Amino acid sequence: MNPIQIIPHAADYVRILPELVLSVFGMIIMLIDPLLDDRRSRSLSGALALVGSLVAIIATWMQSQSPGLGFWNMVRVDSFSIFFHFLIASITAIVILMSYEYMSVQEIRGGEYYGLILFGACGMMLMSSAVELVLVFIALEISSISTYVLAGFRRRAAISAESSVKYFLLGSFATGFFLYGVALMFGATGSTTIDAIGNVLRSGHIPVLAYMAIAFMFVGLGFKVAAAPFHIWTPDVYEGAPSPVVAFMSTAPKAAVFAVLLRVLFEANAPGRIWLIWVTAALSMTLGNIGALVQDNVKRLLAYSSIAHAGYLLVAFAALPENGIPAAMFYTAAYAFTNIGAFAVVSHFGGAGERRVTMEDYAGLGKRSPLLAATLTLFLLSLIGIPMTAGFFAKFYVFSAAIKANLVGLTVIGFLNSAIAAYYYLRIIVVMYMREERDDSPVAPVPFALGMALALSLFATMYLGILPGRMLDYASSSVSDLVAPAMQTMPVQGIAQVH
Amino acid sequence: MCAQCLTLFALNSSLECFPNSVANYIDLAPMPDNYFVRYLPLLIHFLVAVGFASVVVTLSWLIGYRRPSRAKMSPYECGMTPIGDTQSRFSVKFYLVGMLFILFDVEAVFLYPWAVILRKLKMFGFWEMFVYIAIFLVGFFYIWKKGALDWAAPSAKRGEV
Numbered sequence: 001m002n003p004i005q006i007i008p009h010a011a012d013y014v015r016i017l018p019e020l021v022l023s024v025f026g027m028i029i030m031l032i033d034p035l036l037d038d039r040r041s042r043s044l045s046g047a048l049a050l051v052g053s054l055v056a057i058i059a060t061w062m063q064s065q066s067p068g069l070g071f072w073n074m075v076r077v078d079s080f081s082i083f084f085h086f087l088i089a090s091i092t093a094i095v096i097l098m099s100y101e102y103m104s105v106q107e108i109r110g111g112e113y114y115g116l117i118l119f120g121a122c123g124m125m126l127m128s129s130a131v132e133l134v135l136v137f138i139a140l141e142i143s144s145i146s147t148y149v150l151a152g153f154r155r156r157a158a159i160s161a162e163s164s165v166k167y168f169l170l171g172s173f174a175t176g177f178f179l180y181g182v183a184l185m186f187g188a189t190g191s192t193t194i195d196a197i198g199n200v201l202r203s204g205h206i207p208v209l210a211y212m213a214i215a216f217m218f219v220g221l222g223f224k225v226a227a228a229p230f231h232i233w234t235p236d237v238y239e240g241a242p243s244p245v246v247a248f249m250s251t252a253p254k255a256a257v258f259a260v261l262l263r264v265l266f267e268a269n270a271p272g273r274i275w276l277i278w279v280t281a282a283l284s285m286t287l288g289n290i291g292a293l294v295q296d297n298v299k300r301l302l303a304y305s306s307i308a309h310a311g312y313l314l315v316a317f318a319a320l321p322e323n324g325i326p327a328a329m330f331y332t333a334a335y336a337f338t339n340i341g342a343f344a345v346v347s348h349f350g351g352a353g354e355r356r357v358t359m360e361d362y363a364g365l366g367k368r369s370p371l372l373a374a375t376l377t378l379f380l381l382s383l384i385g386i387p388m389t390a391g392f393f394a395k396f397y398v399f400s401a402a403i404k405a406n407l408v409g410l411t412v413i414g415f416l417n418s419a420i421a422a423y424y425y426l427r428i429i430v431v432m433y434m435r436e437e438r439d440d441s442p443v444a445p446v447p448f449a450l451g452m453a454l455a456l457s458l459f460a461t462m463y464l465g466i467l468p469g470r471m472l473d474y475a476s477s478s479v480s481d482l483v484a485p486a487m488q489t490m491p492v493q494g495i496a497q498v499h
Numbered sequence: 500m501c502a503q504c505l506t507l508f509a510l511n512s513s514l515e516c517f518p519n520s521v522a523n524y525i526d527l528a529p530m531p532d533n534y535f536v537r538y539l540p541l542l543i544h545f546l547v548a549v550g551f552a553s554v555v556v557t558l559s560w561l562i563g564y565r566r567p568s569r570a571k572m573s574p575y576e577c578g579m580t581p582i583g584d585t586q587s588r589f590s591v592k593f594y595l596v597g598m599l600f601i602l603f604d605v606e607a608v609f610l611y612p613w614a615v616i617l618r619k620l621k622m623f624g625f626w627e628m629f630v631y632i633a634i635f636l637v638g639f640f641y642i643w644k645k646g647a648l649d650w651a652a653p654s655a656k657r658g659e660v
Binding site: 006030034 | 619621624634637638640644645
């Protein structure tokens with residue numbers, strides 16, 4: 001046997017360049033933070049983190065010039081991973097922009113917060129380029145552990161600690177499922193590389209163990225994206241966690257986990273994919289929307305809405321690869337920017353101690369702060385899926401992909417759910433514009449950084465809603481990264497072949 | 500069944516005793532045929548361990564003297580008084596120190612395999628370990644400056660963690 005080449009090449013480091021950048025910036029923040037007082041720590045580490053995420057975007061661009069495998073086939077840079085790297089880096093930048101005001105209003109010390117956001121983003125990026133399941137697991141843990149801690153960052157609020165502990169306990173339990181699935185997959189196919197697994201599973205004979213492995217891995221990943229029936233934690237965690245953190249963890253880790261799911265389900269050609277997705281998508285859409293109907297707390301409402309959106313997104317996973325993959329990628333991006341924007345408004349309006357989060361607090365916001373109300377309205381319309389916003393095309397592509405794959409039942413459930421969803425999003429808008437305000441204390445003016453965050457997410461939402469073509473083309477071009485060209489035309493694994 | 504028969508059975512390769520349908524259902528294709536043989540020492544070890552433990556306990560129960568006393572019958576608890584309030588309060592710092600200890604302990608453990616194969620890793624491995632230790636030192640600097648190591652100080656020096 002040849003001795004294994006143990007020294008990585010320089011090209012290997014390019015394959016993880018954005019991750020390296022984020023880790024280094026995270027460490028710099030950790031180094032300087034103990035030397036600063038509270039106020040300077042907030043501003044300086046915030047600025048460093050912002051610079052870090054922007055450098056990560058540049059690093060991603062550099063990386064995109066030399067796609068390929070790195071680190072002994074553990075990571076792969078292709079247009080698929082580049083898409084998610086850009087998405088996660090932009091989410092991180094926007095979240096950092098919106099956190100600055102929040103940290104000073106809530107009197108939270110900044111350093112560790114920004115450091116953890118960068119470390120978490122590093123894990124999420126790694127997830128989207130990892131093509132080896134053990135590395136996926138490690139990346140998943142990097143991202144999860146950061147978000148567990150971030151959820152408890154309003155240290156003095158009991159509700160935040162509760163949210164952190166709940167997320168940690170349930171999350172580590174779910175990760176155990178994922179790891180068990182990886183072990184079973186290794187037993188079934190003799191490999192942990194997604195490529196090799198795909199080859200074994202495509203060769204015709206699918207061991208029963210592989211079905212179990214996929215099911216276990218799906219439980220772990222389904223938990224992270226808050227898909228029903230693994231969604232129970234979502235409302236409690238989102239309610240207690242700081243709003244910018246919710247904006248972060250309802251978008252970036254989800255995008256990363258969806259990237260992993262796309263790789264596992266399509267590239268590895270997971271058996272039994274359609275039924276698994278069918279049931280989960282239908283359940284998530286229905287339970288999420290029905291749960292949201294009765295919520296009075298806006299953060300809880302958005303939590304249930306994120307469950308429902310995970311459901312819509314999963315519909316694309318049941319479709320054919322050539323339609324489903326771009327639709328899922330587009331939906332991830334559209335949902336991410338819209339949801340971040342909505343949470344930016346919620347976080348600003350919440351005020352010290354996040355006191356204003358119920359529906360009544362939003363009454364009369366249209367009069368008290370017309371601009372803020374109008375912004376939130378646009379984001380909510382995008383979440384409903386009104387034309388001219390990102391949400392419309394996202395839903396359109398997903399459902400048309402589902403129709404092309406002949407998933408009529410699932411599409412009908414999706415449409416019915418969109419109609420239900422319109423009710424509770426519109427309810428917020430109605431309350432904002434047509435209900436008399438309870439208190440007319442002036443809403444704090446929007447500071448520059450938060451304004452930038454709002455403007456960026458608003459721009460992205462409208463851009464994707466008016467000119468969706470470029471992103472969709474890009475997403476379609478990365479289909480061939482996941483599915484070998486010859487495989488694209490093959491019939492989908494699923495209903496017919498389960499038994 | 501004697502161990503030899505078991506071995507033969509295993510060598511004859513696995514699933515012939517099952518009806519075909521079951522054999523198809525329990526798909527053991529990736530498992531090696533000599534699975535049983537390879538793990539036989541483990542089974543023997545397990546049986547010997549169980550056997551030895553039960554023989555010793557049974558013998559001492561059969562032929563040993565029993566002179567119970569109050570002290571002997573009380574539950575053993577590492578020298579502490581076993582009776583009392585279980586919910587006595589102690590500083591949360593024990594947990595902090597415990598966690599930090601584990602982190603640095605694991606770091607030290609990583610040094611051993613590195614030292615064993617350092618020759619093969621050449622200079623690359625040498626410098627890589629420096630990077631690794633540097634990253635850990637960042638963490639050490641952080642907890643030190645945050646005051647996590649000061650046992651007596653009521654709270655961290657500069658701001659709270």
